[in-house]
Amino acid sequence: MKIMFFNITHGRKLFKPVAFIKHCHTRYRKKPKYGTRYLKEGSNIFSFNAWDDVEWDEAKEQEALNKVQQNSMIKFSPDEIGKFNSEADKFWNAFYDIHDNKFFKDRHWLFTEFPELSSTNDEKLNIFELGCGVGNTIFPLLQYNTNQLLKVYGCDFSKKAVDILRESENFDAKRSQVFVLDVTETDWNVPFEENSIDIIVIIFVLSAIHPDKYKGIVTNIHKYLKPGGLVLFRDYGRYDLAQLRFKPGRSLGENFYVRGDGTQVYFFTQEDVKELFEEAGFVEKENRADRRLQVNRGRLLTMYRVWIQAKYQKIN
Numbered sequence: 001m002k003i004m005f006f007n008i009t010h011g012r013k014l015f016k017p018v019a020f021i022k023h024c025h026t027r028y029r030k031k032p033k034y035g036t037r038y039l040k041e042g043s044n045i046f047s048f049n050a051w052d053d054v055e056w057d058e059a060k061e062q063e064a065l066n067k068v069q070q071n072s073m074i075k076f077s078p079d080e081i082g083k084f085n086s087e088a089d090k091f092w093n094a095f096y097d098i099h100d101n102k103f104f105k106d107r108h109w110l111f112t113e114f115p116e117l118s119s120t121n122d123e124k125l126n127i128f129e130l131g132c133g134v135g136n137t138i139f140p141l142l143q144y145n146t147n148q149l150l151k152v153y154g155c156d157f158s159k160k161a162v163d164i165l166r167e168s169e170n171f172d173a174k175r176s177q178v179f180v181l182d183v184t185e186t187d188w189n190v191p192f193e194e195n196s197i198d199i200i201v202i203i204f205v206l207s208a209i210h211p212d213k214y215k216g217i218v219t220n221i222h223k224y225l226k227p228g229g230l231v232l233f234r235d236y237g238r239y240d241l242a243q244l245r246f247k248p249g250r251s252l253g254e255n256f257y258v259r260g261d262g263t264q265v266y267f268f269t270q271e272d273v274k275e276l277f278e279e280a281g282f283v284e285k286e287n288r289a290d291r292r293l294q295v296n297r298g299r300l301l302t303m304y305r306v307w308i309q310a311k312y313q314k315i316n
Contacts, residue, residue: 091262131205237306282312
């Protein structure tokens with residue numbers, strides 16, 4: 001069930017929720033999947049930092065659409081757009097030169113949202129992460145998995161990111177292997193065979209790539225997964241706060257933008273993801289919009305986040 005909010009405003013005005021499911025009163029227990037902190041009628045929206053399963057009304061949806069229409073005008077030349085694509089690795093190398101491993105936090109929520117990643121037995125398990133960055137997924141996998149037969153592979157097209165990951169004291173060369181790979185290439189040079197990977201993880205990765213490249217990437221994902229293997233996907237959703245914050249002149253295409261540092265970002269719908277994977281032969285196991293309302297209680301600001309989370313299986 002979802003919650004519908006009406007008379008939604010920003011700043012110091014409070015939201016007026018009209019539905020109530022359940023309210024979580026403790027912050028210390030392990031959170032269940034999808035979260036359980038919901039607003040009830042009469043609640044102060046600023047009593048917590050975030051609320052789960054926030055569904056917009058038509059007015060809010062139209063407001064977001066208007067912002068996207070305003071910031072979607074393309075002002076870059078074709079040559080400039082081509083440069084952002086062809087030199088994407090350079091922009092990400094520069095990003096990691098500046099931020100090293102301090103920008104992204106380790107994803108300790110992985111096992112809540114994707115329990116398939118938790119392996120307690122000693123059966124062989126091969127996991128491959130596309131766009132591993134500096135290890136924010138790989139390190140929690142190695143830290144919390146007790147399976148000694150676990151093998152975690154990771155690739156990134158930023159050599160700088162891969163170097164930072166390898167040099168970390170948390171990197172375990174016996175249980176993991178990372179390498180530089182541009183996943184937009186037709187043929188992948190990887191250290192494993194086709195049909196050999198149990199789980200492929202793509203978290204906030206496809207959005208950084210031009211949408212024209214998605215089909216080729218998903219085709220290769222299908223090639224290297226075992227029959228019955230899973231794809232675990234999470235990425236930016238349409239009308240996420242990050243999309244609405246773009247100023248006019250940063251658009252590269254429909255729902256596709258470039259940040260000030262040259263890195264790119266696309267914002268998905270559930271339909272985008274469904275079509276992409278099912279056309280490649282996958283079976284859908286999960287596809288949901290994770291909508292959350294985050295608040296700044298000090299400044300009394302509201303911030304809407306939208307992520308798409310999905311699971312797809314390669315059929316036997």
